[in-house]
Amino acid sequence: MSDRYQFLAHTPVGQFVVKSLGLPDPPTLRRHGPGEPLVDGSVLLGATTDGRLLGPVQAQLDAAGVTVATETAEGEHHCGLVFDATGIAGVADLVALRDFFAPRLRPLQSHGRVVVLGTPPSAAGDASAAIAQRALEGFTRSLAKEVGRGSTVQLVYVEPGFEDALTSTLLFLLSAKSAYVSGQVIRVGATGSPGAPPVVDATTPLSGKVALVTGASRGIGAAIARVLTRDGATVVGLDVAQAADELLGSTRGLGGSAVVLDITTADAPQRIAAKLAERHGGVDIVVHNAGITRDKKLANMSANHWTSTIDVNLGAPRRITDELLAQDLIRPNGRIIGVASIAGIAGNPGQTNYATSKAGVIGMVDRLSSSLAGTDITVNAVAPGFIETQLTAAIPLLLREAGRRMNSMSQGGLPVDVAETIAWFADPRSSAVRGNVVRVCGQSLLGA
Numbered sequence: 001m002s003d004r005y006q007f008l009a010h011t012p013v014g015q016f017v018v019k020s021l022g023l024p025d026p027p028t029l030r031r032h033g034p035g036e037p038l039v040d041g042s043v044l045l046g047a048t049t050d051g052r053l054l055g056p057v058q059a060q061l062d063a064a065g066v067t068v069a070t071e072t073a074e075g076e077h078h079c080g081l082v083f084d085a086t087g088i089a090g091v092a093d094l095v096a097l098r099d100f101f102a103p104r105l106r107p108l109q110s111h112g113r114v115v116v117l118g119t120p121p122s123a124a125g126d127a128s129a130a131i132a133q134r135a136l137e138g139f140t141r142s143l144a145k146e147v148g149r150g151s152t153v154q155l156v157y158v159e160p161g162f163e164d165a166l167t168s169t170l171l172f173l174l175s176a177k178s179a180y181v182s183g184q185v186i187r188v189g190a191t192g193s194p195g196a197p198p199v200v201d202a203t204t205p206l207s208g209k210v211a212l213v214t215g216a217s218r219g220i221g222a223a224i225a226r227v228l229t230r231d232g233a234t235v236v237g238l239d240v241a242q243a244a245d246e247l248l249g250s251t252r253g254l255g256g257s258a259v260v261l262d263i264t265t266a267d268a269p270q271r272i273a274a275k276l277a278e279r280h281g282g283v284d285i286v287v288h289n290a291g292i293t294r295d296k297k298l299a300n301m302s303a304n305h306w307t308s309t310i311d312v313n314l315g316a317p318r319r320i321t322d323e324l325l326a327q328d329l330i331r332p333n334g335r336i337i338g339v340a341s342i343a344g345i346a347g348n349p350g351q352t353n354y355a356t357s358k359a360g361v362i363g364m365v366d367r368l369s370s371s372l373a374g375t376d377i378t379v380n381a382v383a384p385g386f387i388e389t390q391l392t393a394a395i396p397l398l399l400r401e402a403g404r405r406m407n408s409m410s411q412g413g414l415p416v417d418v419a420e421t422i423a424w425f426a427d428p429r430s431s432a433v434r435g436n437v438v439r440v441c442g443q444s445l446l447g448a
C-alpha cells in the first residue's frame, strides 16, 4: 500500500510545509538491489585499546571484499562505522564512545551504518566491566534516534570465542538489507559452539538448502519466498486453500513447490513432515510466517477470535516444529525462524489475543534455543513493526498513520525488510546467531 504522506512530503511544497511545521520527514530508504555491492563505500573501524575484535573484524570484512579504513583522510566520507567497544572495562572508559563517534558522525554518508561491538555483560568479567558493557545499550539506542537520514545503529554482543563468526551479521548490518532495522541489540554466540562458519558462495549462500515458508502466497511470506530463492534456496511455500491460486503462481515462478494446507488442522504437522520427507528428504530452513489478526477489546472478544488467533500464530508453529524435530527432518545447521511482532513486546489495545500469541512466539525462541543448545540448529525470530501489507492496510486510517510515523524512520517498512532479516538468520554463516528476537520496525517507539 502506498504512503501518500511520504510521497507528498517529498514534493517541493510538501518539503516547505514539513520543514515549517516540524512534521515528520521520512527519508527515502535505500534497499539492496540485484547486482549491487553489499557495502557501498569504505567502513571505518575503531577500537578501544584492549578490544578483542578489531583484528578478526578487519579480516572478515577484508575477506568479504569490503573496503576497510582505520583512519579518515581529509574530506573522506564513510558508509559505515564499526567500533569495537569490548575493551571498555569500567565507567570511566565509556568516554571512548564519545571520543570515537562525536567527530565522525557528520562525515557519515546518508543511509550510513553504525555497529558497536561489545561483550555480553554476563561474560564481561568483573562487575565494572559488566556494568559498562550493559551501558552500551543506552548509547546505541539513543544514537539510533539521533542519526536520521536513513542511517541505522546497532549493538552486537559477541560472546568470547565467537570473534570469527561475524561475517554474515556484519554484512547484513552494514548493507542496505537492514534498511528498516535500527536500535537493535543482537547476540552472537549465546549457546552455539565456536568454530569456523562454513564457506559459502556469497551471492547464493542458501544454495542447496530447502526452505519451508508458511503463509507464502502474499505479503511478508511472498517476500520471504522471493528473497530466500534469490539467495539460492528451494522454497516450499504453504498457504490455505483460499490462497491456492496466488500460492501456486508465485511458487512456480520461483521454481519452488506449493503445499495447500491450513496449518491449524489436526494432521497438518504430519502432512507437512510427509511432504518435506517425500519431496526433499528433509528441510533446512523453517519460517513460521503465517499469521492472522482478529482485533477486539478483550471485553468484546469472542472465544473464536481468541482461539483462532492463538492457534494460527502460536499453536500451529509449535506443533509443526515439534513434529519436524521429532521426525529428525531438520537437517544439520538447520534454522527455525519465527515471526513475532512488536505487539508481542509492547502490547496493543484490541490485540490481547494477537499480542499473547506473538509473545508466545518469543517464548518459543527462548525455550527452543536452550533445548537445542547442544545442536547446530538455530532458533531466532523477527518482530516486525508496521509493515506495508494487506494486514496493515485493513487498520483504520488514523491508527495506520500513527503506526507509520511513530518510529525513527517516520514510515512503515516493506515486506522485503522482514525477508532480508530472515535471510540473514538463514545464512549458513549465521550459525552463532541464536536465540535473537530482532525487531524490524524502524526503531518503533512502541515497547522500545
Ligand SMILES: NC(=O)c1ccc[n+]([C@@H]2O[C@H](COP(=O)([O-])OP(=O)(O)OC[C@H]3O[C@@H](n4cnc5c(N)ncnc54)[C@H](O)[C@@H]3O)[C@@H](O)[C@H]2O)c1
Pocket: 214, 215, 216, 217, 218, 219, 220, 221, 238, 239, 240, 243, 261, 262, 263, 264, 288, 289, 290, 291, 292, 312, 339, 340, 341, 342, 383, 384, 385, 386, 387, 388, 389, 390, 391, 392
Ligand atoms: N504487516 C505487519 O505490519 C506485521 C507486523 C508484525 C507482524 N506481522 C506478522 O507477519 C506475518 C505475515 O503478515 P502479513 O502482513 O504478510 O499478513 P498477510 O495477511 O498479508 O499474510 C498472511 C498469510 O498467512 C496465511 N495464513 C493465515 N492463516 C493461515 C493458516 N491457518 N494456514 C496457512 N496459512 C495461513 C494467509 O493466507 C496469508 O497468505 C504474520 O505472522 C503477521 O502476524 C506482520
